[in-house]
Amino acid sequence: MRQGAVRALRRGVAAAVVVALVLAPWTVDDYTVALLARTLALGLVAVSVALLTGVAGLPTLGQTAPYAAGAYASAVVGSHLSDVGLAHLGIAAAAGAALAAVTVPLVVSARGVVLLMITLAVGELAVTVVGRWRSVTGGTDGLAGVPAIRPLWGLPVLATDRARYLYTLVVVAVLVGVVLLVLRTRVGLLLRAGRDDEARLRASGHRVPVHVAGVHVAAGAVAGAAGSLLVVAQQFVSPADFGFDTSALLLLGVVIGGTASVGGALVGAALVVAARDWLFGVLPGQAPLVLGLAFVAAVYLLPDGGRRPPVRGRLLPAVPARRPVPDRPTPTGVRA
Template identity: 35%
Template sequence: MVAVAGLSAAALLAGEFHLRFLAEILIIGTAVMSLDLLVGFGGLVSLGHAALFGAAAYAAAVAAQHLGGNLLFILGTGIAMGAAVAALMGAVIVRTSSLFLLILTLLLGQIVWEIVFHWRDVTGGADGLRGLPPLSFGPWVLSSARPLFLLAGLLALAALWLAHSFVDAPLGRALIGSREQPIRMSALGYSIPRIRFLTMLVAGAIAGAAGALYPFVNLYIGPQSVHWTLSATMIIMLVIGGVGSLWGAFLGSAVYLAIQTYISAYTDRWQLFVGLIFVLTVLLLPNGLAGGLRRLASRMRRRRAQQA
């Protein structure tokens, strides 16, 4: 309810630029949250997650150019592409872990980047794609910032609910078990590769849904959206927000994008601020901003109980 109230207030009070900025935070936060399923609950650190997000964004943009911007079709295209890339990546990495998994996801992600960068006739190459038709839902055209922001908010809430449901389901519990005790889980009859593969599919579908909306909010999609540096940025956002918290992904993306957007207007060395916050988070808040807020709320509840 608090999230819905916040989205409604922002939609009424914020201007065009800030609504698009908030929509970008929600979309990137949704993609980071899907990465949290792999990193926070599966212990699978990936440097190829941007490939899932960016491939879906390109697929949605190309589909919109040729077939129009019907919202359900665009979302379906993004989800299908994100899940398809995740399936291909998952088939290769499910039996690896730690450093080998990191390197494999990096290589697979860069293969996607090479395709996007050199397939100029379809993707626009280094120039990317612009001038996309607006999204539409029935008779409504979703081209202005306010409906796009509300759409991004609804997507974030739906993705957060789906991620929580996945974590609470038997498959999610098995994923956590495979991270903590892989040998014992195998001895109990669980197929760890199958668990990881299904998790990749869910994470890819969520990232794909976020990627499908991204070109229409950002009004552009370029090859940097599939580059490994975006995957590294997502990991930084996740650590700042809190690994394993799900909703912390939105906090991390908000902090990073706010620094990138506002501090970069005053200095080209805005990444120093990101690095400082990252180091302070690791040293002082090992569970991220979400963990710090939970701890603060717990202390406040205990204090109220003592006063009562």
């Protein structure tokens, strides 16, 4: 009964948030609308982080790499080929997926802190390359004046902040919906099973490396699409959008929102980014200090850091048998 009430409450809150998001551009100024659009793009990256970290149990700090790949693919290639948003999204998602696919050999057998380390190195190196490849990316100055797009063939160009925001909102809603739908199928079940007991999944004949590779590429595609949305939202892209602090903010948002909850990741990332933007306005110069202390405080205050997801159909989460660590243990029997 209590569970039903909680579920009803959550649905109510979710519905209220969606209505507020749709109505937001008519109630706040253009600057805030542009900020909101950018935040939504980051929220979509957080969804890809939650997909890897929470659902599949593969902690990552490197989702900024496909995010950046998608953004630059959309800004550089997309602008030359077409001005249709759907095409940009496709190109950006393909770029993000391609980058993720290239890094699959590096991540497929790594788990836990090794994976964090490799993904962080990949993400940082990707941003370094973006900053130095001046002829294509404009270096650290970035690419300004990215032309406006039209969402679909035959529709008008997105000329105002409000229109760009609504386009971002629709795309994020559709993509999050697709991710949620896919996670309700057998695919989601297999990913969760791999997170909870990889050795058993292997033993029952499932090809876990294929699942890991698949979820990496899928998360890369989602992050790439988010990159395209970022370019649409701010019509500008520079390496500063994909820095180390972005990865860490995303991670904080995902941990706050509940690592295994896709919607929670979106909300958590939005909260963290909003808090960051607000702090930079209120306390210029001191914002990183406050933010850093907030990180430390979050670790101590959160009930269990990365919370364990409740098991479907049970009131309380099952008591973990060995240790309360949701990361994947290194599979036994894997040797070089």
